[in-house]
Amino acid sequence: xxxxxxxxxxxxxxxxxxxxxxxxxxxxxxxxxxxxxxxxxxxxxxxxxxxxxxxxxxxxxxxxxxxxxxxxxxxxxxxxxxxxxxxxxxxxxxxxxxxxxxxxxxxxxxxxxxxxxxxxxxxxxxxxxxxxxxxxxxxxxxxxxxxxxxxxxxxxxxxxxxxxxxxxxxxxxxxxxxxxxxxxxxxxxxxxxxxxxxxxxxxxxxxxxxxxxxxxxxxxxxxxxxxxxxxxxxxxxxxxxxxxxxxxxxxxxxxxxxxxxxxxxxxxxxxxxx
Numbered sequence: 001x002x003x004x005x006x007x008x009x010x011x012x013x014x015x016x017x018x019x020x021x022x023x024x025x026x027x028x029x030x031x032x033x034x035x036x037x038x039x040x041x042x043x044x045x046x047x048x049x050x051x052x053x054x055x056x057x058x059x060x061x062x063x064x065x066x067x068x069x070x071x072x073x074x075x076x077x078x079x080x081x082x083x084x085x086x087x088x089x090x091x092x093x094x095x096x097x098x099x100x101x102x103x104x105x106x107x108x109x110x111x112x113x114x115x116x117x118x119x120x121x122x123x124x125x126x127x128x129x130x131x132x133x134x135x136x137x138x139x140x141x142x143x144x145x146x147x148x149x150x151x152x153x154x155x156x157x158x159x160x161x162x163x164x165x166x167x168x169x170x171x172x173x174x175x176x177x178x179x180x181x182x183x184x185x186x187x188x189x190x191x192x193x194x195x196x197x198x199x200x201x202x203x204x205x206x207x208x209x210x211x212x213x214x215x216x217x218x219x220x221x222x223x224x225x226x227x228x229x230x231x232x233x234x235x236x237x238x239x240x241x242x243x244x245x246x247x248x249x250x251x252x253x254x255x256x257x258x259x260x261x262x263x264x265x266x267x268x269x270x271x272x273x274x
Contacts (some may be wrong), residue, residue, distance in 0.1 A: 017047035017238060020082075021222050022067065022190060027076035029062055029246075036062040037073065042241045044190070049216055049223045051233045053257075054243035055266060060226045061103060063243070064192050067224065068100055069093040080190075094123050095191030101179045101196055103226075109168030113178050116167055117153055120185030121146040141155065153181045157211060173204035180211065185209045193225045197232060209236055211223065232256060242266070 001032060018201070022044040027038040037059045044050045052060045065071040066078065069088040078085045080096060099120070107116050133221050151187055154163050157177055162170060167178055183191060197205045213236055215221050233240060234254040242250035242257060244266040250257050 009190050010020060011080040017048045020044070021046045021080070022224075023061070023077075023079040025069070025077040025079065027063070027066060027073045027078070029059075029066060029073045031069055035246050037066070037243075037246045039076075040243070040246075041076075042248065042251055044222060044224055046222055047216065048238040049080075049212070049225060049236055051225045051227060051231055051237035052239045052243065053227070053230070053240060057245070058243040059117045060243055061194055062246075064100065064194055064224070064226065067093075067190075068098050068192060080158045091123075094186065097187075098192065099183040099188035099190075100192035101176075101183050101184040103198065105172075105175050105179055107167045107175060107179055107182070110166055112164050113170075113181075114150060114154070114161060116147065116178055117150045117181045117185050120182040121149060123186055147274075149187075150181075150185055153184050155179050156184070156214075173200050173207075176200065176208065177211070178251055180208075184215065188221060191221050191223045193223060193227075195226050195228065197227060197229055205232065212236060 015075065020043045024043070025041050027037050027040045028035070039058075042050075053065060062071060066073055069092060072087050078088075080098075104199045108119070129176055138147055148230065154160055159174065159177060159181070162174060170178070180193075180196065193212070197208050207229070209232060209265070212223065212225070218224050223231070225237065234257075237254055239252065240257045241248060242252055242260070242263050249266055250260045250263045252260075
């Protein structure tokens with residue numbers, strides 16, 4: 001396993017969709033008498049952009065929370081890298097290469113952009129508390145290596161001009177970009193994006209789409225995306241799974257989903273009216 005001292009610079013990876021990376025099998029999740037997810041199965045293949053869509057309350061964020069260990073399903077299996085996961089906490093999921101952004105921005109508003117993105121390197125730090133307190137040689141080298149990684153992320157996201165700005169002073173669209181940067185700093189194998197374009201204007205959405213595609217194409221990062229903008233979903237996704245009231249009603253390519261009557265009915269409210 002490489003350490004921050006020996007890790008090579010960020011490099012491009014040829015985008016070729018490969019074998020199954022993550023498999024969700026018959027996932028069911030309940031909160032008391034409320035069924036958030038019911039017997040849902042789908043997979044995510046290496047290097048693809050996999051979208052999860054559905055009306056409000058469909059169970060999309062609950063599914064992301066199952067993937068990164070916030071929730072443990074009452075039934076079903078989660079398999080990552082071919083290994084079935086038992087109960088897993090979010091920090092353990094992060095250690096296995098899963099990073100995410102949130103529907104509601106979760107940044108440290110009083111800290112600078114640089115410092116916020118540095119927090120994404122926590123899983124890469126190897127020095128202990130004593131070394132950090134004394135700021136010994138190994139600690140200094142590790143911090144410099146991690147800071148270099150963060151600067152690469154900042155350059156990639158084109159936010160050099162705000163690197164020293166407290167996040168709380170930034171407009172909403174830039175805060176969303178900083179949150180993406182913090183997730184990328186962890187060098188994830190699997191990146192979970194929960195409504196990364198919510199609340200953005202057209203120009204901000206275009207920028208975010210470009211960065212998501214670049215992350216996927218240049219670094220080969222596998223992406224699972226929740227997004228309500230159907231134009232965005234259909235333009236950038238390789239495959240789409242559709243949830244409605246906690247059940248799967250569609251799964252396939254954007255063209256297949258576009259022409260699915262079940263999906264059309266769910267979004268128009270027809271299925272709920274009968």
